[in-house]
Amino acid sequence: MDAMIRTAGLTKRFGRSTAVDEVSLSVGPGEIYGFLGLNGAGKTTTIRMLLGMIKPSAGASYLFGEKVNAARRDLWSKVGCLVEMPSLYPELTVYENLEVVRRLRRLNGTHWIEEAMEKLRLTPYRNRKARHLSLGNGQRLGLAKAMLHKPAVLVLDEPTNGLDPAGIVEVRQLLSELAAREGVTIFISSHLLGEVAKLATRIGIVHQGRLVQESDARELHGHLRKRLLVQVQSQNTEAAQAVLHSRGYAPLLAAADEGGTLATEHADAVANPERIARLLVEADVPPKLLRVEEEDLEAYFLRTIGMDGGMAQ
Numbered sequence: 001m002d003a004m005i006r007t008a009g010l011t012k013r014f015g016r017s018t019a020v021d022e023v024s025l026s027v028g029p030g031e032i033y034g035f036l037g038l039n040g041a042g043k044t045t046t047i048r049m050l051l052g053m054i055k056p057s058a059g060a061s062y063l064f065g066e067k068v069n070a071a072r073r074d075l076w077s078k079v080g081c082l083v084e085m086p087s088l089y090p091e092l093t094v095y096e097n098l099e100v101v102r103r104l105r106r107l108n109g110t111h112w113i114e115e116a117m118e119k120l121r122l123t124p125y126r127n128r129k130a131r132h133l134s135l136g137n138g139q140r141l142g143l144a145k146a147m148l149h150k151p152a153v154l155v156l157d158e159p160t161n162g163l164d165p166a167g168i169v170e171v172r173q174l175l176s177e178l179a180a181r182e183g184v185t186i187f188i189s190s191h192l193l194g195e196v197a198k199l200a201t202r203i204g205i206v207h208q209g210r211l212v213q214e215s216d217a218r219e220l221h222g223h224l225r226k227r228l229l230v231q232v233q234s235q236n237t238e239a240a241q242a243v244l245h246s247r248g249y250a251p252l253l254a255a256a257d258e259g260g261t262l263a264t265e266h267a268d269a270v271a272n273p274e275r276i277a278r279l280l281v282e283a284d285v286p287p288k289l290l291r292v293e294e295e296d297l298e299a300y301f302l303r304t305i306g307m308d309g310g311m312a313q
């Protein structure tokens with residue numbers, strides 16, 4: 001089957017600077033494509049071209065095999081999008097905001113609204129004015145608007161902006177379900193590598209406008225470095241270090257100014273923090289805190305492009 005989303009040599013220049021540089025990618029039906037990049041990498045500009053909001057300087061993008069063009073109304077009825085901050089009517093309630101979209105999209109029946117509110121856990125806020133919503137609920141309303149008409153393709157630019165960790169998990173579950181159960185194809189941009197690696201099936205990394213790496217998300221997740229941070233009373237630092245060292249965990253001080261904090265990338269320690277906790281308790285240097293940290297996009301980047309590992313060696 002044809003790719004649902006495809007770009008070919010997509011390029012955008014603003015004056016003399018190139019924001020997007022010959023990006024070619026394709027996303028198959030039901031795939032979740034994580035489009036990752038640091039701030040200013042060219043994610044939003046790519047998405048704007050993908051949605052026909054701005055014209056490419058060169059190259060083209062295709063949805064359902066058809067060349068994107070802002071005038072193609074038939075394409076937009078099958079696409080939902082959320083680009084940057086959602087545009088909400090502040091004086092209208094959650095329900096009324098969705099009602100506006102329902103009418104614009106010419107959908108019959110209010111069940112479209114009820115279903116979208118239910119999916120995004122907005123039902124308790126149905127009568128709340130948009131301007132009184134928290135940032136996270138505002139973002140949910142933006143998502144509800146994007147998926148109200150049950151589009152076959154969803155294009156989301158940093159959709160978890162403003163959500164708390166529990167909200168991020170919820171949105172991740174919702175998007176996974178949409179892809180798995182309803183076969184929705186999702187293109188999602190983010191700067192949060194760990195987060196997107198858990199959700200996406202494929203990942204493309206964009207850096208300075210160029211698509212520098214594409215991989216299977218599971219493969220990438222395995223490549224991310226993880227480390228266990230262990231915090232003990234600062235007077236116990238050396239004793240704890242000696243204990244872990246004697247057991248082959250090769251701990252390292254995470255930072256000179258963080259007395260009491262040790263870090264290890266030892267695979268066994270990362271996979272079984274409770275073993276480390278037991279060891280330290282038995283040695284009478286109990287940990288105050290144990291936390292597994294995953295490499296972030298910036299650190300991963302610096303490492304892959306050969307500029308120092310972002311994490312302790």
Ligand SMILES: Nc1ncnc2c1ncn2[C@@H]1O[C@H](COP(=O)(O)OP(=O)(O)OP(=O)(O)O)[C@@H](O)[C@H]1O
Pocket residue numbers: 014018019037038039040041042043044045046191
């Ligand atoms: N309308 C514009 N005029 C001039 N330069 C622009 C314009 N829009 C974007 N740029 C530049 O293009 C580059 C890519 O921007 P873009 O917003 O696409 O990045 P991004 O990856 O989405 O980053 P962010 O996460 O910060 O939004 C940046 O250097 C930005 O300054």
